[in-house]
Amino acid sequence: MNLQYPVVYPIIDTSVCRERAIEPVALAEACLRGGARLLQLRAAKDDSSASLTLLADRIVAAAHAAGAKVVVNDRADIAQLSHADGVHVGQTDLPVAAARMIVGPDGIVGVSTHDRDQIDEALAGEASYVAVGPLFLTSTKDTGYTARGLDLVRYAANRGKPIVAIGGITLERAPEVVAAGASALAVIADILVGGDPEARVRGFLARLPAQPFRVY
Numbered sequence: 361m362n363l364q365y366p367v368v369y370p371i372i373d374t375s376v377c378r379e380r381a382i383e384p385v386a387l388a389e390a391c392l393r394g395g396a397r398l399l400q401l402r403a404a405k406d407d408s409s410a411s412l413t414l415l416a417d418r419i420v421a422a423a424h425a426a427g428a429k430v431v432v433n434d435r436a437d438i439a440q441l442s443h444a445d446g447v448h449v450g451q452t453d454l455p456v457a458a459a460r461m462i463v464g465p466d467g468i469v470g471v472s473t474h475d476r477d478q479i480d481e482a483l484a485g486e487a488s489y490v491a492v493g494p495l496f497l498t499s500t501k502d503t504g505y506t507a508r509g510l511d512l513v514r515y516a517a518n519r520g521k522p523i524v525a526i527g528g529i530t531l532e533r534a535p536e537v538v539a540a541g542a543s544a545l546a547v548i549a550d551i552l553v554g555g556d557p558e559a560r561v562r563g564f565l566a567r568l569p570a571q572p573f574r575v576y
Contacts, residue, residue: 364572365398365429367538368564369524370557371548372419374412375404380552387557388419392426394561398573399423400448400470400546402433409438416442431470436462446470446488451478460486468575470524474508479516488575491546492516494527495537510540517541522575531563544573 370391377384388399401419403412416432420442423430429445432438436447436459446468447459454462459469471487473479474494482490497507507528516523522543529537530550537545545568551560 364574365544366395366565367544367568367571367573368396368561369398369400369544369546369573370396370551370561371400371402371433371526371546373402373404373548374407374415375402376548376552378404382552384415385418385422387551389422390557391551391561392423392428394558395565396561397426397428398431398544399428400431400433401444403435409435412438413441416444420444429468431468439463439467448472448491456482456485456487472526473516476512476515479512483516483519483521487521489522489524489543490516491524491526492542493525493546495525496528496533510537513537513540513542517543522573524573531560531567534564534568538568 372384372388374384401416416438420430431446431448432444433448434453436454439447440462446463448470449459450472456469456471468488470489470491471482472491473482492512493508495508513525518541524544524546525537525542526546529545529547534545551557553560
């Protein structure tokens with residue numbers, strides 16, 4: 361597997377969408393029109409498996425029609441049922457090796473990390489990419505961790521796996537995060553700034569280096 365994507369990695373968070381009266385599929389389609397080619401679907405805790413499966417089906421169909429891929433947060437079963445391209449797991453979710461067994465050798469498996477020990481373990485394992493954060497203060501997800509800053513990205517970077525930075529990343533901060541060694545930027549709230557996600561994604565891509573985010 362040697363896949364390449366633009367550096368911006370939008371997360372379609374159903375909780376954030378609900379709070380802001382945004383339809384998740386419409387948001388995903390706007391991000392795709394803006395040039396995103398890797399999306400993550402992240403469900404609210406009270407989303408049912410049935411509703412999440414239907415939503416994943418629609419977003420996966422839209423993404424695949426655009427030549428893009430979708431990763432489902434936490435739910436490897438939903439990823440498999442919806443024919444998504446992979447799963448993202450946290451420290452209390454399925455182990456990376458178990459997620460890999462479900463999505464297969466060609467599936468994308470991302471893993472969240474929040475400190476150096478977790479990074480070391482993730483880099484030595486089977487993850488396709490390692491997410492590091494939260495870098496800055498964020499209100500979109502309570503990870504139980506304080507803001508980590510760019511030093512943790514620098515620690516993880518250039519050690520054999522792509523590094524996805526997450527947590528409070530804005531268009532203004534994006535260049536310094538990439539300069540610290542991030543391969544890609546997971547963005548949630550900031551793609552909604554200005555009320556035009558398509559334009560916001562284009563703004564990220566215009567401001568950042570053109571090198572692709574590679575997943576091996």
